[in-house]
Amino acid sequence: MKILITAGPTREPIDPVRYIGNRSSGQMGAALADASLRAGYETTLILGPVSIPMPARVRRIDVETAAQMLDAVLREFPNHDLLIMAAAVADYRPKSVAKEKLGRHGTLTIECEATKDISAAANRMKRPDQRIVGYSLENDGAIDRARQKLHRKGLDLIVYNPVATMNAASIDSHLIYPDGRDEKLGSRSKAAFADILLERAVALFSA
Amino acid sequence: MKILITAGPTREPIDPVRYIGNRSSGQMGAALADASLRAGYETTLILGPVSIPMPARVRRIDVETAAQMLDAVLREFPNHDLLIMAAAVADYRPKSVAKEKLGRHGTLTIECEATKDISAAANRMKRPDQRIVGYSLENDGAIDRARQKLHRKGLDLIVYNPVATMNAASIDSHLIYPDGRDEKLGSRSKAAFADILLERAVALFSA
Numbered sequence: 216m217k218i219l220i221t222a223g224p225t226r227e228p229i230d231p232v233r234y235i236g237n238r239s240s241g242q243m244g245a246a247l248a249d250a251s252l253r254a255g256y257e258t259t260l261i262l263g264p265v266s267i268p269m270p271a272r273v274r275r276i277d278v279e280t281a282a283q284m285l286d287a288v289l290r291e292f293p294n295h296d297l298l299i300m301a302a303a304v305a306d307y308r309p310k311s312v313a314k315e316k317l318g319r320h321g322t323l324t325i326e327c328e329a330t331k332d333i334s335a336a337a338n339r340m341k342r343p344d345q346r347i348v349g350y351s352l353e354n355d356g357a358i359d360r361a362r363q364k365l366h367r368k369g370l371d372l373i374v375y376n377p378v379a380t381m382n383a384a385s386i387d388s389h390l391i392y393p394d395g396r397d398e399k400l401g402s403r404s405k406a407a408f409a410d411i412l413l414e415r416a417v418a419l420f421s422a
Numbered sequence: 423m424k425i426l427i428t429a430g431p432t433r434e435p436i437d438p439v440r441y442i443g444n445r446s447s448g449q450m451g452a453a454l455a456d457a458s459l460r461a462g463y464e465t466t467l468i469l470g471p472v473s474i475p476m477p478a479r480v481r482r483i484d485v486e487t488a489a490q491m492l493d494a495v496l497r498e499f500p501n502h503d504l505l506i507m508a509a510a511v512a513d514y515r516p517k518s519v520a521k522e523k524l525g526r527h528g529t530l531t532i533e534c535e536a537t538k539d540i541s542a543a544a545n546r547m548k549r550p551d552q553r554i555v556g557y558s559l560e561n562d563g564a565i566d567r568a569r570q571k572l573h574r575k576g577l578d579l580i581v582y583n584p585v586a587t588m589n590a591a592s593i594d595s596h597l598i599y600p601d602g603r604d605e606k607l608g609s610r611s612k613a614a615f616a617d618i619l620l621e622r623a624v625a626l627f628s629a
Contacts, residue, residue, distance in 0.1 A: 229442070231585050232510070232559070235532075236433075236443045266473030303439070306526040315561045316585050319513040323534040325442075329526060352439070354522045378438050378523050 216256045216417065219295035220247050221288060221333070223263030225281045227308035229325060232316045238382045239303035241265030243350075246409035247301055248273045254413060259295065261287045263302055281305045281330035288333055289340065297416055298337055299348045301374075303381065305330055334368040346371045346419045348412070354378055362391055371419050374412065390415060423463045423624065426502035427454050428495060428540070430470030432488045434515035436532060439523045445589045446510035448472030450557075453616035454508055455480045461620060466502065468494045470509055488512045488537035495540055496547065504623055505544055506555045508581075510588065512537055541575040553578045553626045555619070561585055569598055578626050581619065597622060 222244020226234040244260060249270045251258040259274045261284060269275060276291070278284045281304045292298055307327035317323065334349050341347060349370045351361035354377070361375035375389040387402040390412070400411060429451020433441040451467060456477045458465040466481045468491055476482060483498070485491045488511045499505055514534035524530065541556050548554060556577045558568035561584070568582035582596040594609040597619070607618060 226443075232588060233442060233444050233512075235436070235440060237440050305440075306524075307530045316559070317513075319536060321536060323514045325532040325534065327530040327532065329528060352523070381439060 216297065216420075217259070217295040218251045218256045218413075219259045219261070219288070219291050219298045220244055220251065221261045221284060221298075221300045221302035221304075222247065223265040224303050225263045225284055225305045226279050227281065227305045227327075227330075228312045229309050230313035230315065230317050235305060235307070235309065235325075235327075237303045237305065239263070239265075240382045241267050241269070242382075242384065242405050243301045243386070243409070245269050246405040247299060247413065249406070250409040250413045254417075259291055261291065261302070263304075281308060281333070285331050285333045285336060288337055292337055292340060292345070293342075296344070296420070297346050297348070299412070299416060300334060300337070301350050302333075303352065304333055332368075334370065338369040341369075346416065348372045348374070348416050348419075350374045350376065352376055352378060352381060358389060358391075361389070365391055365393060372416060423504065423627075424466070424502040425458045425463045425620075426466045426468070426495070426498050426505045427451055427458065428468045428491060428505075428507045428509035428511075429454065430472040431510050432470045432491055432512045433486050434488065434512045434534075434537075435519045436516050437520035437522065437524050442512060442514070442516065442532075442534075444510050444512065446470070446472075447589045448474050448476070449589075449591065449612050450508045450593070450616070452476050453612040454506060454620065456613070457616040457620045461624075466498055468498065468509070470511075488515060488540070492538055492540050492543060495544055499544055499547060499552070500549075503551070503627070504553050504555070506619070506623060507541060507544070508557050509540075510559065511540055539575075541577065545576040548576075553623065555579045555581070555623050555626075557581045557583065559583055559585060559588060565596060565598075568596070572598055572600060579623060 223241040224237040224239035226236045228234045248260045261276045310326045310328045365373040380386045390398040430448040431444045431446035433443045435441045455467045468483045517533045517535045572580040580598045587593045597605040
């Protein structure tokens with residue numbers, strides 16, 4: 216079993232100094248990579264800019280933007296069995312990036328465009344022997360939105376978790392399956408959660 | 423001598439998940455705090471969100487936004503002799519912060535307004551027995567802009583450094599004084615630069 220994990224935030228440049236970022240710490244990615252390595256799987260981690268340590272034995276591909284993360288996923292997914300997308304990928308990026316640092320003037324308007332959807336792109340290239348697990352970080356109570364996302368993106372499993380999870384040590388999650396099953400895991404440390412998620416994800420191959 | 427140092431980036435929230443940030447690593451702040459403590463000065467560090475270690479003995483005040491950094495400077499400056507403003511403070515912040523995570527729609531326009539100028543506010547409260555050192559991170563060759571900033575903000579010394587300095591281990595700088603003196607320091611490690619800057623800043627009190 217070869218496992219590909221995306222984790223961390225992405226940064227979308229505004230100019231050479233400024234960027235739009237998000238509060239993902241990469242803790243979930245570290246926990247998943249650690250769980251996967253302990254279970255004996257070959258593990259590749261595609262990682263946005265984070266500052267926390269990652270397991271030393273993991274094969275690590277560092278990226279910065281959503282576009283770079285997409286490229287890395289498209290390149291790596293064919294060589295892996297399971298893709299777990301735990302990264303908090305930017306949905307938007309500035310339409311144009313200023314070449315020079317923007318000066319201080321009265322106001323600034325940043326026009327943003329949607330980034331390409333990595334789940335959808337991965338789903339289009341998925342072979343019948345591969346599985347994809349996604350995450351859905353939503354405002355409290357928006358579990359229906361996570362369920363819709365699971366179906367729209369053709370995922371095999373989605374982790375619904377509230378916004379408060381981001382940059383926290385624990386995660387309060389539901390696992391949602393395409394057949395309608397819904398497993399409430401409650402609040403757990405990210406390490407304990409990672410072991411369970413990995414077990415459920417590997418079980419998808421014998422379902 | 424009591425020294426107050428601002429360092430690191432600030433983050434300006436867009437919604438509970440996303441923010442506008444900048445690439446400041448806090449390395450300059452760590453180097454200045456270390457130099458100041460080694461020289462035997464009482465040292466307070468007002469620090470934006472960074473992930474690198476800071477000297478253990480420093481009195482550290484963590485902030486996130488430009489507004490929080492301004493508040494901390496206004497509160498702390500009266501109890502210090504010297505203020506060194508090495509932080510990369512956001513010039514702009516979103517006019518309004520969304521209470522809930524923004525969904526993915528076609529495009530997004532982020533309207534930003536100027537943040538309050540911390541140098542100017544500190545200068546207004548400065549007593550004759552205090553000194554202020556600023557930084558000016560500019561596009562290559564914009565040393566005139568740094569000189570204008572020195573005069574406009576009433577600083578006692580300004581460090582002009584190019585954008586490439588940000589998040590780098592070294593700094594290629596000029597020190598510019600109100601009397602027209604200009605000292606080109608060239609490229610140095612941030613630790614070596616911090617020792618020199620501190621010496622020049624302390625000399626301002628006997629000038």
